[in-house]
Amino acid sequence: MTTPPNEPFSPIPAAQDAASVTGWLLAEGRHASDAESLMEDFCRRLNGAGVPLARCVLVLQLLHPQIRSMVYRWRQGGEALETITAPHGTERTDDYLSSPFAALIEEGAVGMRYPLERMAAPWPYPVLGALRAAGATDYAAMAVLFAGGRRNAISFVTERAGGFSTGDLALLDALLPALGAVLETLALRRLAATVLDTYVGRKTGALILSGDIRRGTGANVRAVLWYCDLRGFTSLADRLPREELIALLNGYFESMGDAVERHGGEILKFIGDAMLAIFPLGDEEGDEAAAAMRALDAAADALATMATQNAERAAWGQPTLRCGIALHVGEVMYGNIGSTERLDFTVIGPAVNLVSRIEGLCGLLERTVLTSADFAALVAPEGRHRLDSIGDHAVKGLSGAVAVYELRL
16 A cells, blocks of 8 residues: 655755665675674665664565574664564464565565554554554555565654655665665575575585585594484384374484584484584693583483473373484594585594494493493593493494493483
8 A cells, every 4th residue: 555655855865865875785785794784784874865764674584494584673873773583483473464564575565655644543554553653754665576576575664744755765765676686695695504504514504605615625623423313213114104203303303403502513414313413622621521521411411302302202192212322532534525416514434433333332232322432531520420331342343342431311
C-alpha cells in the first residue's frame, strides 16, 4: 500500500548527493567487515546528506542451517546498532506476518510509505501505531533485491514535522541498487564462511577462505585426537525407519560434537556413525596439559548429555545408545588431499590409525572412554586420578601391545 507523498520540504537532492553515497557504497562499503558496520556508516551518511533519518531497520535473509534472517536496527543519537538473530520459524509468527516486512519479503510488495502524522487508528500494521506513539512522523519501507530474486527489506523512519520530503524519498530509492549489491556481497561472504564452518569446521574453513585450496598442501600438527563410534549401530540401522535413524544419529552427534566444540576442539569429519576431532596443542608451557584436560572434560560432558538423551528415549520406549570414545596425542599431517576434482581437508598419520584402533578396544573390553599412555602422560597431575591403567592390549595392525587407560566416570 502506498499513500500520497508529502509536500516537499526541499528540492530533490542534487545528483551528486546520490552519487556520493553510491560511490562510497561501491568503493568503501563493499569492504566492510560485516553488515553491522556497513549499516552504521550508511545511516550516518544519509544524515550527512540531509535525510532526517531517526530509525532504520534492515531485514537480511540468510542461507543458514539455524538462522532465517538477521535484523539490524539503527537509531539516531549515538546508540549502538542492535543486531537480532531470527531463527527459522520466525516467518510463521504473528508479529512477523502482521509486519510490513512480511508484505515486502513474502508477498512481493516493492515499497510502501505512510505519513504517520496524518494518519490515525486503525493502523494498517501494528508497528505503525507504536512508532507514531514514540514520536515518528513518517515511515517508508522498500524491498532490497538480490540476484535470483531473493528478497530483503529495509525501513526508514523520521521524526521531523512533515515527514520525509520528496527529495529524501527519491534519494533513498536511488541508493537501493547499490546498497543491495553491497549487502549481497557481504551476505555471500558470510554464506561462504557459514557453509565452510558447517561442513569442514572453523579452522579448515578459514584456511580455505584464505586461499589454501591446492591439493597436497598441508602442515604437521601436534594435537590431541578424539575418535568416537556408536555401539550396535548396524542392528539399529536394520530395524529403525530412516527418519528415526537420522534423528537418533543427529542426537548422538549433537551430544558428541557440541561437547568437543564447547571445550575448544574442532570436528574434522563424520564417518558413518563415527566422528574424528582434534584439540590442537599450543606452543606455551602447560598448553598441552590444558588441551588434554579439555578433551577429558569434553568426553565426560558428552556422555552426560548422552545419558540425559537416553533417559528421554527410554521414557518414550525408544532405543538407547552406547558409544566408545578414544583419546590419543601425536603429530599428524593436516592438509588437503584427494582426487583432481574432489578434495578433502583431513589429518593422516600413524596417530590417527592408533586412535581408531584404541576406540575399537572400547567394544572388545566393554569400556566407554579409553586413552593411550601418551595421552595419559600429557594430562596434568590434578587430572591423572581420573585415569586408571587397564594394562597392555593388542590392537589390529600393530605387532606389539598398547598400554591403555580408562577414564573413570
